[in-house]
Amino acid sequence: MESGDKVLFSYAGTELKGTYITERNKKAVIKLENGYNIGVDISAVKKTESPKAKRAVPKKIEQDKNLPALSIISTGGTIASKIDYRTGAVTSQFEAEDILRAIPGLKDIACFSAHVPATILSENMTPEIWKTLARTIYDEIKNNTNGIIVTHGTDTLAYSAAAISFMVKTPVPIIFVGSQRSADRPSSDNVMNGMCSAKAALSDLGEVAVVMHGSTNDDFCAIHRGTRVRKMHTSRRDAFKSLNIKPLGRVDYPSLDVSLEEHAIRRNQNKSELFDKLEENVGLLYFYPGMKPDIIDAFSGYKGLVIAGTGLGHTSSLCIDSIKALSETGTNVVMTSQCLNGRVCDRVYDTGRDLLTSGIIEGEDILPEVAFVKLMWVLGQENNPSTVKELMRTNLRGETERCLHNEL
């Protein structure tokens, strides 16, 4: 069989049609008619048709240099994926003009310059790539761009938005955008998300944000603060949600009107600044009942560990000695809550007070994943434990609101 062959096969007792893409690990990778890829035994696949290849030479896209300048920075992922329409395979190759070809409406909004610091599936994102990304973004700000769009796979998009929030202080919008469904699927969200992100990047916003579908209707994109957002669904287009604060605003569709809430930081409110150091030796651990202390011991030698405890920020009493040992040997341990919403407070119950005595830093109302990224960043700037503690509990990029504990 060759890439692009139409095939018929049986899966879970059902006859299915698709397009053969490639062989991988002795399975045939087949693109189903609904756009998803599936791996099935090669022996179960029958070829039904070999369409002639029709490969158009892509036309050069003309941009209007009188429009405001925007930067588009790609790291890979579904929204940046180039579809080979013959085979249906989704790859993450990206050239300057690919996104304009995929979303033609963009060239009526702005004049884009494109940069590709990485081409990865976002589950392979690393702190090292965050550093490259931060520097690329900072250079574009220095080049007087009006705003930046970062296209990113949705798996770790929220982690990266948080990382860049800490690493780049910005006077212009830095908009992370992705797509939950690839461009060749009828339900793809790439055009609407792309158009809305461009408008957000030209708006009066002055911070790092995520722009994605706000509902499952194609009626608006929500603008989420980069340090307050989490992917909360595996496949829905409105998977991204603001937690613990309201979204910063919205971009209506198809009108593309942008509205910003009062708490959104405005354009030029901050000056540009780059902090591109990260301590990579940091971990994140969700506590579970019956956890054996050896799992906490496994983080021995780490510079930092964020625990997502239960409730107000607890682990079992059994784990506290190991946490204390970590803390005493130089690991900065931050407590957050696996509830995701709400604030930790370890002054209420006995276990919490024991944890405080063992040296943990309370992570306030910071999301576990954001605390993890923030701790990498703080330890990249500071070594002194009391400064680290103070910075972790201070609102640096809108990631937390401090409150007096008696106001709980």
Place this chain on the structure above:
Amino acid sequence: MESGDKVLFSYAGTELKGTYITERNKKAVIKLENGYNIGVDISAVKKTESPKAKRAVPKKIEQDKNLPALSIISTGGTIASKIDYRTGAVTSQFEAEDILRAIPGLKDIACFSAHVPATILSENMTPEIWKTLARTIYDEIKNNTNGIIVTHGTDTLAYSAAAISFMVKTPVPIIFVGSQRSADRPSSDNVMNGMCSAKAALSDLGEVAVVMHGSTNDDFCAIHRGTRVRKMHTSRRDAFKSLNIKPLGRVDYPSLDVSLEEHAIRRNQNKSELFDKLEENVGLLYFYPGMKPDIIDAFSGYKGLVIAGTGLGHTSSLCIDSIKALSETGTNVVMTSQCLNGRVCDRVYDTGRDLLTSGIIEGEDILPEVAFVKLMWVLGQENNPSTVKELMRTNLRGETERCLHNEL
């Protein structure tokens, strides 16, 4: 100072009043007027008043034996806490009549028998206590109770409800209930949650459920399936949410009318059965970008590991060799998603297909915490890897709905 003394102290620049409870780790534990406890330096605390002790001898509570029989099983936690009204200290001591004393309305609903298999802060819950709890519940079903209320600390309440869902097949309602705020706080939810749980325990329901505030108004409690619920807020009274399915029903308040949805399992639909074996050597790990494989290696020797991957169920490519090694040395590895909502599907992207080849079991739409408990239970019943895989992907207690992957 003595327990019960009224005190004045300074905290975070504010003068605060409270009641001295005890000394712990060189800190004075003080109950604030809002009901929360706080630890402060003893030197900062000034006594203002020593009220005379007034300790009433509790009256014996008469129960109406003509009312239907319900069982109340306490494991500790805020709802079962007995308040020492002189000191304000919250302890988890529990006697048969304490809950009826705290919630007097209960004795007009049913005639209660009480059992106390454990008295713990729920972050200290263990698989061993789940076994004791399961046996206590099963004995009560055998004793022809009409329904069971399990009072439980909210930190790990959802984990325990899932564990009991797998361990006890039940013809009668098994209702887990807790309280987010202790009985001495004006905003306590213990009375409403307790009353609603009793009505749910007498209802037509025939499965394990969690009954807690459905909103921040005191207007109804939601009834959540034990295998589909998660604590989603550190302190709100409506912290518990059904994920991936609708709640099973509701108990309106103060009318106490119970309504059940169509998908709720009905009373006597199942026969009672006890499965009290659990494999305790099981872990849960949330993946994060930049994770070093040594953390996965730390689960070497475990019988099971649930990973909460990103998106549709991914880790970085860097981690796949360690996952494969675990799998090849006898650890059953189940993939779920840290998105919490939605379904994993590792047939779409390259990383997912590599994970499948490395031996992971797809956790369908099971919550990570529920998959963790289910894996303990499945491995308690079965050793054969292919049976384990089949059971993990089969709907046993309403924890998953299987779907054909081409319907995604």
